[in-house]
Amino acid sequence: MSTASATEHGDNYINHSKGIMSWLGTLDHKRIGMMYLFTILVFFLLGGIFALGIRLELFSPGMQYMTPDTYNRFFTYHGAIMVFMVIIPLIPAAMGNFILPIQLGAKDVAFPRWNLVSYYVYLSGALLAGSTLFLKGVDTGWTFYAPYSIRSGSSATLVLLGAFIMGFSSILTGLNFIVTIHKLRAPGLTWGRLPLFVWALYATSIIQVLATPVLAITLLLLVLERTLGIGVFDPKLGGDPVLFQHFFWFYSHPAVYIMVLPGMGVISELVPVFSRKPIFGYKAIAAATFGIALVSFIVWGHHMFVSGQSEFANFVFSLITMFVAIPTGVKVFSWLGTMYKGSLRMDVPMLYVFGFLFVFTIGGLTGVFLAVVSVDVHLTDTYFVIAHFHYVMVGGTLIAFLGGLHYWFPKFTGKMYHDGPAKLAAWLIMIGFNVTFFPQFIVGTLGMPRRYADYLPQFTDLNQISTFGSWMLGVGFVIVAFNMYRSLKTGAIAGDNPWGGLTLEWQTASPPPFENFLHDPVVTEGPYEYKGDKVHLGSNA
Amino acid sequence: MTRLLSMAILLGFASINAHAATLPVAATDVADSWDSIYWFLVWTSVVFFVGIVAAMIIFVVKYRKEVHKKSKYIEGHTGLEIIWTVIPSILLFVMFGWGWVVYKDMIKAPSDAMEVHVIGKQWLWQFMYKNGTSSIGDLYVPVNKPVKLVMSSEDVLHSFFVPNFRVKSDVVPGMYTYVWFEAKVPGIHQIFCTEYCGTSHSGMLGRVIALKDDQWKEWLSGKKIDIDSLPADPSFPGFRANALGEGLPTAQASGSKGGQLSLAEKGKALTTAKGCVACHSSDGTKLVGPSYKGIFDTDVKLADGKTVKIDENYIRESIENPTAKVVEGYPPSMPPYKGLLTEEEIMAITEYIKSLK
Numbered sequence: 001m002s003t004a005s006a007t008e009h010g011d012n013y014i015n016h017s018k019g020i021m022s023w024l025g026t027l028d029h030k031r032i033g034m035m036y037l038f039t040i041l042v043f044f045l046l047g048g049i050f051a052l053g054i055r056l057e058l059f060s061p062g063m064q065y066m067t068p069d070t071y072n073r074f075f076t077y078h079g080a081i082m083v084f085m086v087i088i089p090l091i092p093a094a095m096g097n098f099i100l101p102i103q104l105g106a107k108d109v110a111f112p113r114w115n116l117v118s119y120y121v122y123l124s125g126a127l128l129a130g131s132t133l134f135l136k137g138v139d140t141g142w143t144f145y146a147p148y149s150i151r152s153g154s155s156a157t158l159v160l161l162g163a164f165i166m167g168f169s170s171i172l173t174g175l176n177f178i179v180t181i182h183k184l185r186a187p188g189l190t191w192g193r194l195p196l197f198v199w200a201l202y203a204t205s206i207i208q209v210l211a212t213p214v215l216a217i218t219l220l221l222l223v224l225e226r227t228l229g230i231g232v233f234d235p236k237l238g239g240d241p242v243l244f245q246h247f248f249w250f251y252s253h254p255a256v257y258i259m260v261l262p263g264m265g266v267i268s269e270l271v272p273v274f275s276r277k278p279i280f281g282y283k284a285i286a287a288a289t290f291g292i293a294l295v296s297f298i299v300w301g302h303h304m305f306v307s308g309q310s311e312f313a314n315f316v317f318s319l320i321t322m323f324v325a326i327p328t329g330v331k332v333f334s335w336l337g338t339m340y341k342g343s344l345r346m347d348v349p350m351l352y353v354f355g356f357l358f359v360f361t362i363g364g365l366t367g368v369f370l371a372v373v374s375v376d377v378h379l380t381d382t383y384f385v386i387a388h389f390h391y392v393m394v395g396g397t398l399i400a401f402l403g404g405l406h407y408w409f410p411k412f413t414g415k416m417y418h419d420g421p422a423k424l425a426a427w428l429i430m431i432g433f434n435v436t437f438f439p440q441f442i443v444g445t446l447g448m449p450r451r452y453a454d455y456l457p458q459f460t461d462l463n464q465i466s467t468f469g470s471w472m473l474g475v476g477f478v479i480v481a482f483n484m485y486r487s488l489k490t491g492a493i494a495g496d497n498p499w500g501g502l503t504l505e506w507q508t509a510s511p512p513p514f515e516n517f518l519h520d521p522v523v524t525e526g527p528y529e530y531k532g533d534k535v536h537l538g539s540n541a
Numbered sequence: 542m543t544r545l546l547s548m549a550i551l552l553g554f555a556s557i558n559a560h561a562a563t564l565p566v567a568a569t570d571v572a573d574s575w576d577s578i579y580w581f582l583v584w585t586s587v588v589f590f591v592g593i594v595a596a597m598i599i600f601v602v603k604y605r606k607e608v609h610k611k612s613k614y615i616e617g618h619t620g621l622e623i624i625w626t627v628i629p630s631i632l633l634f635v636m637f638g639w640g641w642v643v644y645k646d647m648i649k650a651p652s653d654a655m656e657v658h659v660i661g662k663q664w665l666w667q668f669m670y671k672n673g674t675s676s677i678g679d680l681y682v683p684v685n686k687p688v689k690l691v692m693s694s695e696d697v698l699h700s701f702f703v704p705n706f707r708v709k710s711d712v713v714p715g716m717y718t719y720v721w722f723e724a725k726v727p728g729i730h731q732i733f734c735t736e737y738c739g740t741s742h743s744g745m746l747g748r749v750i751a752l753k754d755d756q757w758k759e760w761l762s763g764k765k766i767d768i769d770s771l772p773a774d775p776s777f778p779g780f781r782a783n784a785l786g787e788g789l790p791t792a793q794a795s796g797s798k799g800g801q802l803s804l805a806e807k808g809k810a811l812t813t814a815k816g817c818v819a820c821h822s823s824d825g826t827k828l829v830g831p832s833y834k835g836i837f838d839t840d841v842k843l844a845d846g847k848t849v850k851i852d853e854n855y856i857r858e859s860i861e862n863p864t865a866k867v868v869e870g871y872p873p874s875m876p877p878y879k880g881l882l883t884e885e886e887i888m889a890i891t892e893y894i895k896s897l898k
Contacts (some may be wrong), residue, residue: 068740114582141737148697235715284622307711308718322633333625339600341613346605354597361593365586372640375579378707381700381735442563446703449735450742458777505636531614
């Protein structure tokens with residue numbers, strides 16, 4: 001087999017060239033993916049510290065550790081960092097960059113130089129926004145609602161410019177992926193044989209390319225209004241603050257699917273591999289992915305049911321939003337259908353799959369509450385919304401990411417992670433997550449508004465449970481990070497295909513050689529053709 | 542075994558349901574109908590969630606590789622896929638329709654509703670009543686009588702939220718938004734600001750003080766009400782203040798003293814003081830501009846051929862930016878008053894125009 005010779009060959013993307021400059025100037029999609037991964041995880045740590053700060057202050061009513069102004073900066077940085085610097089690029093830019101070209105049987109992405117440019121564009125935007133930490137900070141909330149964001153005396157302008165710049169990185173990556181998927185598929189890799197991770201990244205890329213420019217223009221208008229006093233959103237200058245919300249959500253709602261579709265793509269990879277069965281309803285899942293992407297463009301107004309927009313708009317947006325739930329449900333049922341009569345391997349990535357299904361189902365169902373216009377009126381802008389989108393973003397994207405990270409760790413590094421700590425962390429994260437966020441559904445329904453530095457004494461118990469949960473969650477993440485670091489040093493040699501996967505990344509060496517394959521791969525069947533006789537192929541168990 | 546487990550989970554949820562602590566008190570009829578659809582959503586979700594989790598548990602028990610060595614080759618099942626598309630679709634449309642029906646009740650104020658003007662500003666709520674009384678932090682209303690709030694903001698976005706009434710609306714500078722309710726529980730009902738508005742956002746609280754008819758009349762006539770003697774908010778017992786922390790104004794029910802002007806009278810005085818009466822009559826006479834008399838809530842034809850309904854938002858726009866929508870047959874000669882009038886003054890003038898039936 002060509003795979004064995006690749007390993008014996010000894011050349012891989014890590015040892016192919018040496019020195020720090022060979023990384024910083026690399027055009028290799030795998031190295032760029034790893035650079036993204038590392039950078040994003042640094043920002044994830046930062047955003048996580050802000051989250052722990054928020055939960056610590058909310059441990060009891062009254063102000064304990066910070067002033068309200070500091071608290072307002074904490075939740076703004078937590079939101080802005082996690083959304084713009086972590087969740088949006090996490091799976092596409094880090095994992096997608098590494099895995100997508102290999103799954104296609106390509107040597108690299110279509111435009112390797114643009115790929116590197118997009119990394120540095122992301123980095124400079126993120127650093128520019130992050131520099132405000134050492135200036136006056138930013139207190140507008142990650143949504144930058146006008147006119148507060150125009151009048152705020154903080155360093156909001158730099159954060160807006162940072163997010164504006166990071167948008168170009170997102171557009172470039174999206175464009176690169178679209179062209180790569182169209183042009184660089186291996187012989188025999190027809191559209192009907194594409195792994196579902198590729199389909200998910202394809203849909204995501206389309207949203208990135210089409211929606212991000214709207215955010216860019218909106219943020220730029222806000223910057224112009226702050227610096228030159230051009231009245232677009234501030235009623236004092238003749239502007240319309242509701243218009244800002246329309247512009248903002250026209251991007252930011254599709255952005256929710258930029259965040260969650262790749263996570264769904266990862267789950268679609270993991271379920272068949274660890275069930276040893278073809279994915280249930282391949283076409284339905286691919287179609288549902290595009291269904292969600294399409295509908296995502298015409299539901300932005302459901303963020304604005306109490307904003308003062310017209311009754312008619314509320315009717316239409318509530319109705320269309322219902323259509324999001326249908327393809328989402330189709331996916332969940334299809335993943336379950338894949339497990340039915342499978343031969344399930346309960347390895348760590350599969351644990352995260354179960355965690356994902358548990359948490360994401362709650363996230364999806366509570367989304368229906370917020371889609372029903374009258375129910376939303378009471379729940380919007382309370383902790384119910386906070387809980388809902390953490391169940392979708394963390395439960396959906398982050399848990400899927402962790403599943404993918406353990407799944408592809410052997411491919412990224414050639415080493416296997418240590419199983420014990422990985423399992424412990426998976427359980428801690430799952431339990432910690434639910435302890436943190438489930439009480440927030442209740443406290444929100446009771447009426448506790450979001451973005452409150454201080455709260456009524458009645459909400460204390462539920463907030464304290466939530467804070468305890470955040471500590472469990474934090475410990476879980478620390479264990480994952482430490483385990484990954486230790487496994488890099490002391491992990492067992494993983495082998496090329498520890499999970500017995502059938503997609504192309506498992507048909508090359510771990511870690512892959514410089515241009516991914518020693519011999520150009522030819523694809524002869526679909527990505528999940530787990531026939532009975534293939535059950536034990538390459539299994540590490 | 543798995544059946545037992547799923548029943549246990551179901552019972553767990555049932556006990557939460559029975560425990561009233563998951564919802565604020567429902568103090569209006571709208572809140573009651575909100576609760577009905579809310580529980581319908583909760584129970585439907587519980588059924589789906591328990592089903593999905595039960596399936597996962599059963600699959601792990603029955604199909605893990607130790608007991609189920611060989612997987613069965615299945616690529617899909619069209620029938621099942623149709624079922625799990627169609628059934629959720631039907632349920633979702635029921636939810637949408639029911640939600641819409643409740644929403645209609647939520648936003649359509651009865652025509653006899655008592656109007657109170659609300660101004661949100663960093664970081665307090667100001668309430669202005671027809672008779673010229675105003676209060677800060679505390680909104681005094683009679684029970685069992687519909688109340689409609691006409692709201693605007695003096696600075697940034699705010700949002701007016703009363704959990705016990707299940708109503709909420711953003712309060713937006715430069716335009717009017719509305720909320721209505723009919724409190725059926727006398728006493729205190731908590732008000733929150735739910736749109737982030739800066740430093741003391743979480744201190745921007747308030748109370749609806751729902752008074753029985755006789756007490757309400759006493760308050761209107763200027764008598765001070767001892768709020769501590771009223772029943773506490775049933776959803777937040779033990780919390781009686783209208784602000785968190787310190788440094789924020791306390792409730793002051795400045796009852797109307799002898800000779801105090803009503804809101805409409807203040808508006809009338811303003812139209813003289815600001816020079817409006819030079820071009821606008823109050824008796825139907827056509828001057829340079831249209832008369833104020835009897836125009837509110839009517840449709841009027843504009844110079845560009847469109848028709849517009851004269852409501853609070855149209856009057857505000859015509860004061861601040863008069864050339865935006867000029868009535869047909871009149872010159873676009875009025876100067877913009879943007880920035881020259883306070884939020885209170887615009888509300889008073891609007892109230893005056895509304896009073897000229």
